[in-house]
Amino acid sequence: MRPVVSKVSEQETDVDFYYVDVDQSSDLASQFDVRSIPTMVLIKNGKETNRSVGFIPEAKVKEFAHS
Template sequence: MGPVVSSVAEELDTVDFYYVDVDKSSDLAQEFGVQSIPTLVLIKDGEEVERSIGFMSEEPVKEFALS
């Protein structure tokens, strides 16, 4: 899913995307309750507002990021 998110990140300059390696940052994965990979977590104003689990193509990722 990395290439899809990277492509969307290049198109959207109003959204910041961060990649977390859950093997190297298990504490962060646990803090956000990540149990499946891939997981996208949308955070606005420091609060989780939406979550998506599983693969998505570019258009759904754009819609998710802009929701």
Template sequence: MRPVVSEVAEQETDVDFYYVDVDQNPNLVDQFGIKSIPTLIRIQDGKESNRSLGFIPEQQVKEFARGEITDDT
């Protein structure tokens, strides 16, 4: 999943992307209720606006990052 997200991050320069090592950051795992890997969380205006669990293809990552996907995928 990381290569796909990295590719999208290079294209979508107006969106910030962050990777979290769940083993090194258990506090964030708890804070965001991460139960599976990979998990994408879209934060907008300081709040979670969407979440995607599991692998999704590049086009869906782009749509997710842009906020074009409104339901969990």
């Protein structure tokens, strides 16, 4: 997912993307109930508004970022 998300993050400048290593940040993974990798969590105004688990292609990442 990293190459796909990296490409989208370069195109979508109005959205911030962050990577979290769940092995090094287990507290954060637990806070967001991450149980599978990859997981994307969309947060708007401090609240989770969407979640995607598993690989998704570039077009779907763009849709997800703006959902």
